Amino acid sequence: MSTPGTGGLPERRLDQTYTQPPTTVAPGSASGIFRGRLVIISGSSANGSNGLFVYSGAPAAGNLILSISAVAGTDQYGNNYRGGGLAIYKGGQTFFIGIPGLLPEIDFFTGVAMELKNANISAGTTGAALLQLIQLVISGPRGNAAGGTDWAQIVFTSNNAGGTAPASGFLVYINDAQVALSQLRWGANGVSIQNGLSLATVSTTANELNLTNAAGLAGNVVVGQSDISTVTVTATGQTQLCAGYSVPANDAVIGATYRLKTFGTGTQGATLQTLTFAAAFGLLGNTGSGITFGTADFTASGAFRWSCQVTIMCVTTGTGGTWLVNCEATVTSSAGNFSGSSTNTTPLAFSTTIGEVLSASCSWGATTTNPSISSFGSFMERIV
Numbered sequence: 001m002s003t004p005g006t007g008g009l010p011e012r013r014l015d016q017t018y019t020q021p022p023t024t025v026a027p028g029s030a031s032g033i034f035r036g037r038l039v040i041i042s043g044s045s046a047n048g049s050n051g052l053f054v055y056s057g058a059p060a061a062g063n064l065i066l067s068i069s070a071v072a073g074t075d076q077y078g079n080n081y082r083g084g085g086l087a088i089y090k091g092g093q094t095f096f097i098g099i100p101g102l103l104p105e106i107d108f109f110t111g112v113a114m115e116l117k118n119a120n121i122s123a124g125t126t127g128a129a130l131l132q133l134i135q136l137v138i139s140g141p142r143g144n145a146a147g148g149t150d151w152a153q154i155v156f157t158s159n160n161a162g163g164t165a166p167a168s169g170f171l172v173y174i175n176d177a178q179v180a181l182s183q184l185r186w187g188a189n190g191v192s193i194q195n196g197l198s199l200a201t202v203s204t205t206a207n208e209l210n211l212t213n214a215a216g217l218a219g220n221v222v223v224g225q226s227d228i229s230t231v232t233v234t235a236t237g238q239t240q241l242c243a244g245y246s247v248p249a250n251d252a253v254i255g256a257t258y259r260l261k262t263f264g265t266g267t268q269g270a271t272l273q274t275l276t277f278a279a280a281f282g283l284l285g286n287t288g289s290g291i292t293f294g295t296a297d298f299t300a301s302g303a304f305r306w307s308c309q310v311t312i313m314c315v316t317t318g319t320g321g322t323w324l325v326n327c328e329a330t331v332t333s334s335a336g337n338f339s340g341s342s343t344n345t346t347p348l349a350f351s352t353t354i355g356e357v358l359s360a361s362c363s364w365g366a367t368t369t370n371p372s373i374s375s376f377g378s379f380m381e382r383i384v
Contacts, residue, residue, distance in 0.1 A: 049073045053081070065089055072100075082107075108141075116144035117151070130162030142174075150175050224381030230264075232374040236364050240280055241308065241373070244357040245380035252314040252321070252352040255384060262360050262378035263307040268298045268333075269369025277329040278342070279310040280361040282350045291329045291340035304333035306373065308360045313384075315347045322347035327360070 041052055051069030053059075064079035065088065072083030081087060085098010092111035098104070105122035109115070119141040125134050135157045142151040155170040168187035174180050185192040190210070209221040227243035242262035266275070275298075278290030298304060308329040315322045324347055330339040350356055358380060364371050 049075050049081075051081075053079075110141070114143045114145060115141060116149060117142035127160060130164070131160050133160040133165065134158040147176060149178070153180075220382075220384050222381050222383050224379055226377065226379035228377045230374055230376055232372060233362050234364065234367060234370065234372050236367055238276075238278060238280070238361045238363045241277075241360045241362045242375040242378035244280075244359040245378075247312075247356045247358055249353055249355045251382075252317060254314055254317060256314040256382065257384040258312050258358060258380060258382050260310045260358055260360060260378065260380040261307065262375045264305075264373065264375040264377075266304050266306060266373035267371065268300060268302050268304065269371040270301050271366075271369040272298055272300055273368065273371045274365035275331070275362060275371070275373065276365075277306075277308045277327060277360065277362050279312070279325050279327045280357075280359040281310070281312055281323070281325060281348075282356045291327060291342050293329075293331050293338055293340070297331055297333060297335055297338045299334045301369075302334050304331055306331045308362075310358065310360050312358065314352060317352045319351045319353050320349065321352035322349055324348075 041050065043050060049069070051067055053064060053069075053075055054066040055063040056065045057063055059075075059077055061078040064075065064077070064081065066086070067075075067081040067089075068086045069081055069083050072081060074080050079089075081089075082094065082096050082098075082100070084100030085096060087094055087096045087098075094107070094109035094111065096105075096107040096109070100107075103122045103124040105120050108119045110118070117139075119139060121136070121138050123134070123136045125132055127133055135155060137156075138154040140152045142149055151174050153170075153172040153174065155172055157165075157168050157170075159165055159167050166188040168185055170182050171184040172180050173183050183193070209223070211219060211221050225245055227245075229243055231240065231242050233239045233241055242260075245260060247258060272295035274292055274294055276290050276292040306329065308327065311326045311328075313324045315324060324344065326341065326343040328339070328341045330337070332338075360375075360378075362373060364373075
């Protein structure tokens with residue numbers, strides 16, 4: 001405290017006491033720690049290199065593990081380093097991130113002798129004014145073997161500045177002649193597939209996969225299933241003649257068309273019998289009027305060949321969905337070749353909101369002398 005008459009200021013309170021900040025630890029001190037709020041690296045070394053260099057252990061050739069430098073060069077210990085960004089080194093490999101040229105990129109160097117061009121990811125712009133767009137390119141590595149210098153890219157583009165070219169992605173193959181071939185493109189208009197001179201565009205609408213070829217022909221991609229089970233029918237009641245195929249719930253839209261085909265052989269009895277083919281959809285039975293081949297179409301105890309095709313087309317959807325059903329069949333025997341077709345004139349009611357089974361069925365007029373028919377295979381496809 002101050003004494004009256006002696007002048008001076010009162011002593012500082014504890015909260016007014018000034019404390020000298022700690023001295024910065026000098027580089028190379030025993031602690032090995034540097035602390036500071038601002039680090040400025042400038043100038044150059046005796047050999048012209050400058051930047052930040054980190055070593056594993058004492059600085060020496062082969063010990064450089066990280067560098068940040070504006071330009072590429074060689075440090076004073078003989079280590080080559082990348083320029084234009086940050087590079088991490090280990091075991092001959094290099095990971096780099098920076099702007100070594102005009103574009104920001106990430107590089108992956110393996111360091112192997114066959115690496116002609118390293119894999120990298122880069123971003124930039126192309127075009128001008130309203131046609132300018134931004135793109136990101138992922139480039140695979142390129143080898144140097146004779147006949148093996150091909151490589152591949154994935155390219156992503158934004159819409160252009162004028163908003164007239166929707167964002168897209170491309171799969172690109174670059175052949176040995178270094179000619180870039182766009183193999184696949186995807187975007188707002190679906191997927192375009194290019195293979196040599198063959199170009200197709202694939203899109204989806206209403207549970208359908210649509211294809212447009214290079215000539216402009218458009219249609220649906222067929223989705224199918226097959227079965228090679230043998231099914232034999234000797235009964236008089238309508239019996240399933242081949243495998244049953246599922247039409248999934250809510251798969252059908254108006255106009256959706258499914259086709260089933262089955263084929264095989266048969267043998268008539270000594271006493272000839274009629275044979276009826278029919279579609280079987282939703283439940284086993286004669287869906288539609290069916291096709292009946294009379295006894296005159298066969299020979300007693302004779303073998304015959306046959307095929308049957310069932311086509312169904314959705315007219316309306318929902319729980320009250322309706323379908324057109326067509327059945328066509330052909331029989332070839334020693335008596336001749338015979339065929340028939342049956343189509344219901346009024347659409348049949350089958351819900352599209354639940355799964356249904358599509359198959360073909362047949363029945364014999366009688367079982368006297370044991371007539372028999374067998375299918376050897378079948379397939380079902382959604383064609384529209």
